[in-house]
Amino acid sequence: MNNSIEIYNLNKSFKSVKALDNLKLTVEQGGFYGLIGPDGAGKTTLMRIITGLLLPDSGDIMIGGLNPVTDYRKLRLKLGYMPGKFSLYQDLTVEENLSFFAKVFDTTIKENYHLIAPVYSQIEPFKNRRAGKLSGGMKQKLALSCALVHKPEILILDEPTTGVDAVSRREFWEMLNQIRQKGITILVSTPYMEEAVLCDKISLMFDGKIIDSGTPTEITSKFKEKIYILKTTRLREILKIARQMRELKSVNAFGQNLHLVVRDNLVGIHEIESFIKKACDYEFEIEPSQADIEDCFIDYLVS
Amino acid sequence: MKRFRAFLNKEFLHIFRDVRTMMILFLIPVFQVLIFGYVIKNEVKDAKVAVLDFSGDVMTAALVAKLDAANDIKIVKTLYSYEEIEASFKANEIKAAIVFESDFAKKFNTEKTVDLQIILDASDPNLANLLNSYISAIANNYARDKNIGAAKINVSVEPRMLYNENLVSAYMFVPGTMALILMVITALMSSISIVKEKEMGTMEILLVSPLKPIQIIFGKLAPYAILSIINAVSIIIIGNLVFGVPVLGSPILLLFVSFVFIMMALSLGLLVSNIAKSQQVAMFISMFGLLLPTMLLSGFIFPIKNMPLALQYISHIIPAKYFLSALKSIMLKGLGISYIWKEISILIFMTIAFIGISIKKFKIRLDS
Numbered sequence: 001m002n003n004s005i006e007i008y009n010l011n012k013s014f015k016s017v018k019a020l021d022n023l024k025l026t027v028e029q030g031g032f033y034g035l036i037g038p039d040g041a042g043k044t045t046l047m048r049i050i051t052g053l054l055l056p057d058s059g060d061i062m063i064g065g066l067n068p069v070t071d072y073r074k075l076r077l078k079l080g081y082m083p084g085k086f087s088l089y090q091d092l093t094v095e096e097n098l099s100f101f102a103k104v105f106d107t108t109i110k111e112n113y114h115l116i117a118p119v120y121s122q123i124e125p126f127k128n129r130r131a132g133k134l135s136g137g138m139k140q141k142l143a144l145s146c147a148l149v150h151k152p153e154i155l156i157l158d159e160p161t162t163g164v165d166a167v168s169r170r171e172f173w174e175m176l177n178q179i180r181q182k183g184i185t186i187l188v189s190t191p192y193m194e195e196a197v198l199c200d201k202i203s204l205m206f207d208g209k210i211i212d213s214g215t216p217t218e219i220t221s222k223f224k225e226k227i228y229i230l231k232t233t234r235l236r237e238i239l240k241i242a243r244q245m246r247e248l249k250s251v252n253a254f255g256q257n258l259h260l261v262v263r264d265n266l267v268g269i270h271e272i273e274s275f276i277k278k279a280c281d282y283e284f285e286i287e288p289s290q291a292d293i294e295d296c297f298i299d300y301l302v303s
Numbered sequence: 304m305k306r307f308r309a310f311l312n313k314e315f316l317h318i319f320r321d322v323r324t325m326m327i328l329f330l331i332p333v334f335q336v337l338i339f340g341y342v343i344k345n346e347v348k349d350a351k352v353a354v355l356d357f358s359g360d361v362m363t364a365a366l367v368a369k370l371d372a373a374n375d376i377k378i379v380k381t382l383y384s385y386e387e388i389e390a391s392f393k394a395n396e397i398k399a400a401i402v403f404e405s406d407f408a409k410k411f412n413t414e415k416t417v418d419l420q421i422i423l424d425a426s427d428p429n430l431a432n433l434l435n436s437y438i439s440a441i442a443n444n445y446a447r448d449k450n451i452g453a454a455k456i457n458v459s460v461e462p463r464m465l466y467n468e469n470l471v472s473a474y475m476f477v478p479g480t481m482a483l484i485l486m487v488i489t490a491l492m493s494s495i496s497i498v499k500e501k502e503m504g505t506m507e508i509l510l511v512s513p514l515k516p517i518q519i520i521f522g523k524l525a526p527y528a529i530l531s532i533i534n535a536v537s538i539i540i541i542g543n544l545v546f547g548v549p550v551l552g553s554p555i556l557l558l559f560v561s562f563v564f565i566m567m568a569l570s571l572g573l574l575v576s577n578i579a580k581s582q583q584v585a586m587f588i589s590m591f592g593l594l595l596p597t598m599l600l601s602g603f604i605f606p607i608k609n610m611p612l613a614l615q616y617i618s619h620i621i622p623a624k625y626f627l628s629a630l631k632s633i634m635l636k637g638l639g640i641s642y643i644w645k646e647i648s649i650l651i652f653m654t655i656a657f658i659g660i661s662i663k664k665f666k667i668r669l670d671s
Binding site (some may be wrong): 051052053073076077079081083084086087088089090091096099100101103104105106129146259 | 310
């Protein structure tokens with residue numbers, strides 16, 4: 001059994017726009033692989049090529065030992081796919097949706113219940129409810145159940161957590177962890193950088209290219225510049241002031257905090273502190289920190 | 304096969320769960336037949352008639368008086384030339400004109416035959432028909448009364464229909480409604496249901512599933528084919544029971560022609576679903592590209608012969624025109640297949656053409 005994903009020199013253009021540019025990607029058998037990148041990076045295009053929904057312009061692709069261009073029929077039995085929109089039939093009930101996808105793959109809910117149980121058991125109490133009446137988190141679980149019900153060997157998930165609340169998102173990643181323990185290769189894309197650390201390996205994607213790959217710690221450890229976190233209630237004002245400091249390579253708001261990246265170790269914490277204090281008298285705290293995936297990403301964009 | 308059954312099952316669930324779909328499928332056809340039926344089934348009541356009397360003798364005067372006395376006819380005008388007839392029709396002052404030839408009484412008595420001409424405004428074919436038979440009956444009755452014991456004498460009535468010389472029957476509303484309803488259900492509904500899958504993103508999953516494209520297409524179209532046949536039959540039955548619209552020809556041939564038209568409409572629906580990217584666009588194309596021409600240019604509401612020449616040419620590519628003409632031949636004239644093979648073959652040809660284009664355009668993959 002070969003459940004790996006191997007992609008070399010993949011190119012795809014839409015008219016004049018280059019969606020994928022000489023892309024290389026390897027997902028090992030049983031791997032739990034994350035594709036991280038903002039909207040428009042080419043994640044969805046890549047996944048559609050992997051599932052055979054789009055044809056590549058050029059490149060070599062092997063999904064589970066099959067070529068999605070020529071062997072798409074065989075490949076369909078091996079693949080589980082959850083598109084970006086939760087593609088469910090809103091007017092069918094939870095159970096009808098699931099059983100439709102089971103039957104289309106010539107199987108039954110019962111036969112593969114063990115596989116979908118960690119996900120489906122959570123929504124089973126609502127199995128007679130129409131899918132359109134489910135909450136976002138529940139829809140997402142149903143969509144995952146539908147993608148899993150035919151016992152795929154490779155699972156392709158296109159931004160499964162977009163538009164879902166934080167609690168459901170965490171639950172969802174826990175479920176993915178359980179699924180990968182059954183030996184299913186998982187390729188998942190997300191625009192949320194903080195979710196990246198939950199994968200074995202990730203690729204950062206931008207503008208149709210993969211800008212970095214590796215385990216999350218490998219990627220963050222490559223970050224050489226000093227980084228500080230600044231906490232304040234006057235985020236916007238201090239952001240403006242800090243951006244005037246030339247020794248700082250970048251200043252960005254991450255949620256409630258500012259991340260300050262120092263250019264070539266030019267200044268230390270005290271210089272930054274006094275620079276801001278000179279300019280205003282707002283309260284703030286500043287402390288050294290470790291780079292996370294988002295810092296790495298922004299660093300790439302800045303340099 | 305099991306996969307296909309699951310797909311069909313799903314399609315029927317979609318249809319039966321959606322209140323609007325169910326209304327369009329089952330309530331609208333019934334209402335439409337009833338509404339068209341009652342609107343068109345108007346009675347003659349004091350229809351305005353003019354008289355052009357070239358004879359002016361006792362006999363014509365008596366006949367005019369007799370006509371005026373009849374319940375449903377009112378002589379409102381006496382005319383002196385043919386030109387005035389045309390003008391009165393255009394001014395909408397009269398529904399019919401009666402022309403007596405010169406020396407009416409003399410010819411009646413000597414030649415034993417005399418001409419009475421009735422000119423009718425056939426843009427209202429139902430009324431024209433009724434007036435024609437009324438006036439003829441009165442004239443013939445009068446002739447019989449005047450001629451007791453004499454040799455066989457006829458007042459020959461020469462109706463000349465203005466504006467709609469073929470006298471397209473008022474019964475056209477049943478074939479017309481059928482064409483319209485079948486078009487709505489098959490082309491509109493099926494194209495919307497296919498486009499909906501695209502719009503909701505479910506098509507993406509169907510395409511990566513082991514379902515073959517042909518199974519998806521047939522699974523989408525089959526339920527609507529079945530439901531439209533049911534609809535066609537119920538429209539014919541309602542038309543017959545409520546309004547007495549006859550089915551003079553073979554019912555099997557009638558069903559066959561309807562089936563051919565349904566296939567044609569489905570292939571159109573498929574084509575629309577290929578072009579349209581959203582349900583709204585599909586609806587728009589179906590409404591303006593399919594339904595309006597079916598209503599206006601097929602000869603259902605306006606007789607084709609009365610249209611401007613350009614529209615008459617356009618009507619040749621309206622499938623419903625051929626369906627209507629075939630239906631009319633079977634239902635109202637009782638003609639067999641030898642008279643309508645042309646219409647049937649045109650419809651079949653259109654179906655093949657539309658399916659050909661659709662299959663060429665159907666994407667196994669997503670748009671790129």
